[in-house]
Amino acid sequence: MKVYVIGIGLIGGSMALDIKALQPNSTIFGIDANEKHLQEAIDLGVIDLAGKIEDLASADFVIVSVPVDVAMVVLPTVLDAIGDDTIVFEVGSTKMPICEAVANHPKRRNFIATHPIAGTEFSGPSAAIHGLFEGKTNIICEVEKTAFKLQEKALELFRDLGMRIRYMEPKSHDKHIAYVSHLSHISSFMLGKTVINKEKHEQDIFDMAGSGFESTVRLAKSSPAMWTPIFKQNRKQVIKTLEEYISNLTQFKDLLINEDYNAIFEEMESVNRIKEILNGMKK
Amino acid sequence: MKVYVIGIGLIGGSMALDIKALQPNSTIFGIDANEKHLQEAIDLGVIDLAGKIEDLASADFVIVSVPVDVAMVVLPTVLDAIGDDTIVFEVGSTKMPICEAVANHPKRRNFIATHPIAGTEFSGPSAAIHGLFEGKTNIICEVEKTAFKLQEKALELFRDLGMRIRYMEPKSHDKHIAYVSHLSHISSFMLGKTVINKEKHEQDIFDMAGSGFESTVRLAKSSPAMWTPIFKQNRKQVIKTLEEYISNLTQFKDLLINEDYNAIFEEMESVNRIKEILNGMKK
Incomplete structure (x- = not known):
């Protein structure tokens, strides 16, 4: 399994750690605008390798875990680059602007809008910890807009991470x-x-x-x-x-x-x- | 050693537990307006026995750990009842009104005004825990108004509880x-x-x-x-x-x-x- 994490901080990094523990044969690629963070994430074992947007066509999962303003810009580019069976999810603390930003994208059905209610006050790759999502709520918005097969794939991962799911409209x-x-x-x-x-x-x-x-x-x-x-x-x-x-x-x-x-x-x-x-x- | 704790809640109860652990031969008497709390404190082993204000003459320590409005009323009565070698301290979160309330009491030199910066959001005898004061700050006000010998006695106890001392004016x-x-x-x-x-x-x-x-x-x-x-x-x-x-x-x-x-x-x-x-x- 190939997993790309775009933005290796507290949330993306913690997901990377848990996914690697759940599926030791998976390869976790990291993409980050901050070269230092990328190297730090590799050194800390949070990710396996640095990745490139151009390679997303072969990704199983793409996790977009960047500040919400960056997500608005990055998400359409990511959707442009992915393959038909790739599922992309974004984990930011606002959902309406994000959902609107991808609403008319031809690959909208490859995207699932989520907000894992988990975190600490720390940031960066060194803030990544195992088990951050265990017992936490993951809010999923506009689930009906995601292809059914890809929904299942994402939900299975969230369950494996120990999360309970709540469905909600982005506005609510x-x-x-x-x-x-x-x-x-x-x-x-x-x-x-x-x-x-x-x-x-x-x-x-x-x-x-x-x-x-x-x-x-x-x-x-x-x-x-x-x-x-x-x-x-x-x-x-x-x-x-x-x-x-x-x-x-x-x-x-x-x-x-x-x-x-x-x-x-x-x-x-x-x-x-x-x-x-x-x-x-x-x- | 005889210790009287007036008000067996989070602070008074936790002090009682630590003092008993430090000095197993001491007897901890509890006084509380709430009969249920008093019985609960005995059942939980937070105090040894119920005590009476009339018996304070033989007390070594009296800890007044009641709401600060009650302290204003209780403290003069307590000072009236104690012996010459008894040291009384009060632990509330305001110090100016308390210090004023006892300023002219003939036994003012048997009193030391303190505020241990320690606690949790819980209350009552069941909130009492061991080690609550370890590494915490105890603010002492108007130390010069307490008899030197009794200051020493109190400070030794605070040190044994693991507290560091800061001296401060009540107004500050x-x-x-x-x-x-x-x-x-x-x-x-x-x-x-x-x-x-x-x-x-x-x-x-x-x-x-x-x-x-x-x-x-x-x-x-x-x-x-x-x-x-x-x-x-x-x-x-x-x-x-x-x-x-x-x-x-x-x-x-x-x-x-x-x-x-x-x-x-x-x-x-x-x-x-x-x-x-x-x-x-x-x-």
Whole structure:
């Protein structure tokens, strides 16, 4: 089996590691605009060899795992180059612009739009880890637009990686993911900014930070090159969630200004049910 | 050695467990307004016996680990009841109101104001764990107001628990802790609220949540009974940090509205140095 991974970072690299472990006879080719990353991926054993777009005709799988703005440009070129039995999938955090970009491509039926809800705050080939997708959700959009035989091939791989599948329209995906992923990243970045700005004048503030702070700012380590185009592509939904979040924070602040501690207690108590929701996530 | 723990939850209970492990011959008495918690603490082996305020005269250590509003009321009563060689310490997340509440007490020199920067999002006796304080920071306020001999006794215990000590004025403590702890909690609670409100109409939204969301909303599981009085006591500082946070979020939203993606990239890139800061925390 020939697998091409375009963009050898956290997601593409982790898929490469798992596929190689599942199918030791497969050959994993890597394609990356960053020559250093490509060499690093080979040195780390994340991929077997460097590949070329011109060779995609013989590929079984092509995994496009690049920032979502790059995916818009790369995907049509990839589809132009593949063979009739190649299945291409893309793993980015926005789905509507990607699906639109390939909607009228003659090889649309060789493409499957996915979003594996898996990751860490790290990036690059050295961030690739085994088992990243085990027990995670993979959201698949517009499955009906993919050729049935190729759907089956992709789904078998996702199952082998340990993922559960959810089908969704690209528009719903982008709307919902703004709440449960994109907003969390902005919340974390801006929390980091607020504290860093303070710390400029107060060097020892971080001596006082505990695991709670660390947990809420963890996502502020994420890659701006990956996240800027996500926010750009999902701009309207992200603005909407930010407006709601800012409004909730402002309301909480007003309760504090007005010293309405009963309401503050009730606010927190009603959000406490996030416990059960998060427990449900782990099932 | 006789140790009294007033309020057997996450912090008091975890201290009890560690002290018993360090000094197996000590007796750990528990005092708690919640009878169920008291019995649970005995059943779990977190404490040895139920104690009484009237018996504090013979105590070596009294640990007051109750919500900060309760601490204001309980501390003077505790100081009234203790013996000359008893050292009392309180572990809450605000220090100025507590220090003021005992400032003129005749037994002020038997008290040491502390804030161990340690915890989890859980509460109650079942949340008590061994080793919670290992490698953590303990902030001590107004150390000069504690009798030297009793300071030594307390510091020896904190060292045995594995904590490093930082001395700070109560006012600085409350100002800084608003940034690195109190704000994180509100950010997390309001993020949870924003997503829960959305989810009322969109049941499957949480199917899409990954570890990033989980990390940013973890603190929204925290106890409202513990956190409401913290926000009340540190109201001015918390309002200030919230204003700065809301202003940063609004500015980010405006960059999105104006489609200034270079500025968005730069915002995130400049916050990325939180990586080094968080790594520094682990040292």
